[in-house]
Amino acid sequence: MALExxxxxxxxxxxxxxxxxxxxxxxKEIKKASCNMANPxxxxxxxxxxxxxxxxxxxxxxxxxxxxHHGTTTLGFIYQGGIVLCVDSRATAGAYxxxxxxxxxxxxxxxxLSTIAGGAADCSYWDRVLTREVRLYELxxxxxxPVKSAARFLANIAYQYRGMGLSMSIILAGWSDEGPSLVYxxxxxxxxxxxxxxxxxxxxxALGLLDTEYRYKMSDEKAFDLAxxxxxxxxxxxxxxxxxxxxxxxxxxxxxxxAAKDSEELREDLASRMTPHNTNPVYNxxxxxxxTADDELGSPMQKRRRTD
Numbered sequence: 001m002a003l004e005x006x007x008x009x010x011x012x013x014x015x016x017x018x019x020x021x022x023x024x025x026x027x028k029e030i031k032k033a034s035c036n037m038a039n040p041x042x043x044x045x046x047x048x049x050x051x052x053x054x055x056x057x058x059x060x061x062x063x064x065x066x067x068x069h070h071g072t073t074t075l076g077f078i079y080q081g082g083i084v085l086c087v088d089s090r091a092t093a094g095a096y097x098x099x100x101x102x103x104x105x106x107x108x109x110x111x112x113l114s115t116i117a118g119g120a121a122d123c124s125y126w127d128r129v130l131t132r133e134v135r136l137y138e139l140x141x142x143x144x145x146p147v148k149s150a151a152r153f154l155a156n157i158a159y160q161y162r163g164m165g166l167s168m169s170i171i172l173a174g175w176s177d178e179g180p181s182l183v184y185x186x187x188x189x190x191x192x193x194x195x196x197x198x199x200x201x202x203x204x205x206a207l208g209l210l211d212t213e214y215r216y217k218m219s220d221e222k223a224f225d226l227a228x229x230x231x232x233x234x235x236x237x238x239x240x241x242x243x244x245x246x247x248x249x250x251x252x253x254x255x256x257x258x259a260a261k262d263s264e265e266l267r268e269d270l271a272s273r274m275t276p277h278n279t280n281p282v283y284n285x286x287x288x289x290x291x292t293a294d295d296e297l298g299s300p301m302q303k304r305r306r307t308d
Contacts, residue, residue: 053164071201071240073231074104074115075210076171076182078195081220082251083173083180086227087115088202088235088263089243100243109134110254111144112174117200118187119167126168130154147174147181151191159189169199175252202234202241209233220249224258232266 071092076085091102106114106127112134116123133153137145151172158166168187175181184190184197196214198206209230218226227247235241245266247258261269 072117073200073202073234073241075198085248115171117169144176151183155191202238205234205237206230
């Protein structure tokens with residue numbers, strides 16, 4: 001009852017009286033408030049046929065103010081040892097920090113992971129739908145679903161809901177018979193395969209370090225370290241990023257959680273690497289810069305620098 005008052009739903013006549021449910025007028029109101037009952041996708045569809053318009057209508061009806069501002073930082077890249085995913089754990093609603101314990105890496109299967117950025121509810125819901133589809137594919141075909149196929153499935157759904165308020169930026173990572181794959185999917189139905197991605201409000205800050213330090217021929221330790229540092233530097237510049245930084249590693253054997261470090265722990269770790277006797281101290285990344293220049297893969301910035 002208290003929840004009805006907070007959400008404003010008690011202003012609807014069908015919420016005020018149980019007996020009103022039998023009235024045709026009440027049925028029409030229910031259909032108007034949640035007009036997704038006849039949707040052929042059933043559980044695969046959001047509770048509203050037109051979420052953006054319907055949510056605004058319900059908010060105005062109940063005089064409820066909604067703030068959908070959000071932010072995060074997630075990243076993923078492929079290197080010679082497999083795939084690395086790294087995320088923060090802060091969940092925000094505008095200027096309000098709702099949680100420091102949000103899990104932003106969702107296991108889709110034993111060989112596939114998904115990072116979430118945008119609306120936590122949207123990403124979590126569609127990841128659950130994808131998990132079901134991936135499992136059904138395995139049972140039907142007796143093989144793993146390719147990551148590109150899983151990404152296309154999500155992209156097709158997102159395209160159907162373009163302009164309806166869906167908020168979703170997902171990095172899908174997995175290992176199938178085709179080898180390691182990394183695909184970026186967003187709420188506009190975009191599906192882009194690649195070797196390195198970063199999403200969220202702090203994505204540009206993370207890419208600043210990733211684009212400079214990324215090498216395909218990295219050891220596991222250097223790959224994990226680069227992922228941790230990229231998320232940390234994003235958190236120091238983006239107020240929506242923070243909390244616990246979690247790093248995952250995925251190879252042909254499956255995925256595992258490498259470590260979960262608090263931002264303060266990362267700050268102390270990086271501070272211990274600062275170059276001594278420098279009035280403008282910077283972090284000493286000499287080992288990474290000493291990598292060979294003939295790596296198989298590198299960022300466009302690195303390739304331009306080598307040809308200049």
